[in-house]
Amino acid sequence: MDKADDLLFDDMKFLKVGAYNFVLKENFDMMVQHFRDNQGTPYNNYHLDRAAEKTEDFKRFLADIERSMKYELKLDSKFFHNKGVLNYVNENNEKQIGHEILRPKVQGYNGLSIAVNDTWAYDVKIVGLKVSVPEKYFYAHLEITVWDHFGLDDLDIDPDEKPLYARFPGFDSWYILQHKIGKCYKPFITELRFKPMTGGKYD
Known part of the structure; x- marks a missing residue:
């Protein structure tokens, strides 16, 4: 690897300078x-994973799952036993047919x-479920995976689209390392993994 690459990677690492969590700086x-x-x-x-789990938007995401469940x-206590498709139910308790729960930021x-910042996709598995029909109460153990793409495209370095990014040369360095012929470092998928519990009355 040449010294030019070393400098570009140093620029990338400098992007963490505003972060105040030492562990997350090390993660970057x-x-x-x-x-x-x-x-x-x-x-x-x-x-x-643990830092993402504490964000307000992940808590919103989990609340959306619980409300939809x-x-x-309430309509069918055997819904999950019958492998029903879970649709998004909004805060007004209105079912949104064909709409999935909004991805967590x-x-x-x-x-x-x-x-991470934004995310691209997610998967929710129910690995444990107990439904008490008389009490109208349920308890669920979930396994959630959320995916993001650690890479940049043309819009990410466009000053009209991302004016904040234009202020930091680390983003330009990142883009060059990923896209310039002779470098072409491979972007990758970031996986966030969670195993939350959820449940409550469904009457």
Whole structure:
């Protein structure tokens, strides 16, 4: 690897300068190293998961899942036994046919935004479920995976689209490392993993 690459990676690492959480700063360094290793394999970090789990938007996401589960159980206590498709139920308790629950954003100046910020997709599995029909109460153990893409496209470095990014040369360096012929470091998928419990009355 030439010295020019070293300087570009140093610019990338400088993007964490505004983060106030030391562990998440270390996480970003590990993400940059994973990018530098050029394997393109998925990345996961326990501390990143736990920090994302504490964000208000993840709590909103989990509340949306719980509310949607309650809605279906109220109509049919065997809904999940019959492998029904869970649709999004909004805060007014209105079912949105064909609409999935909004993906969680993972944002925060502690070091989350530079590591993940927005997300691309998610998967929710019910790995444990207890429904008490007489009490109209349920208890569920979930496994949630949320995916993000650790990479930049043309719009990410367009000053008209992302004026904030234009202020930091680390984003330009990141883009060059990913896209310039002769470099082409592979972006990768970040996996966030959660195992929350949820439940409550569904009457």
